Amino acid sequence: MKATLQTIADELGVSRSTVSNAYSRPDQLSPELRARILSAAQRLGYAGPNPTARSLRSGKVNAIGVLLTDNLSMAFTDPYAVAYLRGLAEAASARETSLLLLNLPKDEAAGRRVISNAAVDAFCLYCVPDWHSALELVRSRGVPIVIGEDPQAFGPDASYVGIDERAAARRLGEHVANLGHRDIAVVAHWIVDDGVTSQVHADLADLRYYVTGERVRGFRDALLAAGVPWERVVLINAAANQREEGTEAAAHALDRLDRATAILCTSDVLALGVLDALRVRGLQAGRDVSVTGFDDIPEAEAAGLTTIRQPSVERGRLAGELLLDPPEDPALRRLTLPVSLVVRSTTGPNTAKEKS
Amino acid sequence: MKATLQTIADELGVSRSTVSNAYSRPDQLSPELRARILSAAQRLGYAGPNPTARSLRSGKVNAIGVLLTDNLSMAFTDPYAVAYLRGLAEAASARETSLLLLNLPKDEAAGRRVISNAAVDAFCLYCVPDWHSALELVRSRGVPIVIGEDPQAFGPDASYVGIDERAAARRLGEHVANLGHRDIAVVAHWIVDDGVTSQVHADLADLRYYVTGERVRGFRDALLAAGVPWERVVLINAAANQREEGTEAAAHALDRLDRATAILCTSDVLALGVLDALRVRGLQAGRDVSVTGFDDIPEAEAAGLTTIRQPSVERGRLAGELLLDPPEDPALRRLTLPVSLVVRSTTGPNTAKEKS
DNA sequence: CCGACGTACTGTATCGATACAGAAGGAACT
């Protein structure tokens, strides 16, 4: 029916191997024969070796699987995720490798099927809740993995490109504490996974999501060191890492008698939402209330947001390179990248009179 | 070395077929045997049937190839593209199918290799310049294709989900003409593919990119009908479909003696950039200069942008469905979706005194 | 003239699964 290597081979009376070589190893046959083969292929509507068959035999598929949680649009909407993906795509594209976006559905069995069926040379995991049930299956696939969050999550075999989340958050906390703030709120995504934006009790044990957990713990480290009891901090869970949720979360910090003078957010996106909330209330960021973000996404600069700059595109790019050209030395497969504190206008000295 | 179906089969003394059935057709064997097989598999570190081998035999890979031009970040950055991709991903995910993002590099041979090597059940083409050299190869792969731009591009075999670009643009042109505007500029992406943002001569023959071409032709239809000679219209090419380019393009319409009173843009993103340019110059959109966009991306509403609303997510979703569940009737594989004119505050009556 | 070597091509085994026809055994019905 459809043309295969054999069809072309029969047509010209040569062997299948030779036709294969015409495509994959041109130096193995004379230019004349190769030209005849290619023209016969064109005539017969043969588009080149079947990628699936080729992959089966050669053991390579030229694709990296990117695991995304069921809210796939997040990957396209969240600025940090977009930057990371772009870096990953660049590294992949440079090696003629494609990205297979794997959308993990809510249904667990379906998720396992998606992972099992994915023809990939490697997996890249980022922004995946580390408690997800299907992750063990990823490891059992036996292909290289790169992770960007909890460095311990997949054991020492997995490559890792990340930052010291906790130390970075600590710097934000120190910055705010040094400005004299004592009434502090923390807005964080996925402190608890209940899909509700509301204040939660400061019970750190609930921090199952690594990134949020480390960042919140970093804030705590800094505040405790500055003499701010952790119980005094208002902890607010954002249902999603979205600007609107940041706005809603901010209400819990602003619309109360003991209004926070500083709001630490676990992401720039949330912080931008908090800034929206300030604006609505006629409050000025950096004067009335200090706000910090995390990531330094492109929008942060225009908003004057004090934040931690992390190399998002670079993280993605390095992740791709670790997967496709893994260094011999295992130590070089675990990278912790530097970050920097970027102080802009949304943080300033505490001007509220000190409470008793 | 690595476990295969045969490994498990040998371990338990059953046939390979039975092990295969344990995974793919559980009704074909007794629950007890199946349980034994699965537990043996777990013990031997077998993660389930090799996806590549399965695909070769079954002829399905559960993936849709999405062609992206070399500027892959566009797919993640442009709001319309993000919406479309999201719809596509939703449709795919509902059928346990993944998206293979194919980044076409500048190098033509490499691009052909990427297309040839892509293991996919179908291709989705959107935002691909229709003159791209590798497109013919896509067709020759012989898998279903869905396109979203020029309905004629791939012949009647390709599915199509689009809108009547020209008629939609005409409505914008009519709207602006009805408001009395006669000094009009058009800002369009890819009028010419020279990577420069600048005024170009109104030579429509250069409009190789279908979408831009149709939209510009739609503007022309309306303006001609309203008695505005096409030669009088200032045509400005935007080097990229980005907000900044819109701002730069606007300068060519605004910083001149015969300033345009209306600027028609081929996308919301460009229009938002034009609005930025107005703001910088102290001009008010809708009063001093009318501006229109196209697409109705989420940001358009907040900006008060008059635009054409098109069902972006729906386009993607339908594209996915046409590929994965093609209707019998060929007529149902070619969908033209309705659009609507959304009039907001960036357009208003022409207040400039009429020139001679 | 002979062995060594290079070039151009061939032939078979193999990658890891699924499809499908078929076999063995027991239950059910006439």
Add this chain to the structure above:
DNA sequence: AGTTCCTTCTGTATCGATACAGTACGTCGG
């Protein structure tokens, strides 16, 4: 008892390529 049918499993062919060893045929140095 004979036939049919169902359940449960088996065995072989096949999907479409690549890997690799091998063959045929010069050519060339000694």
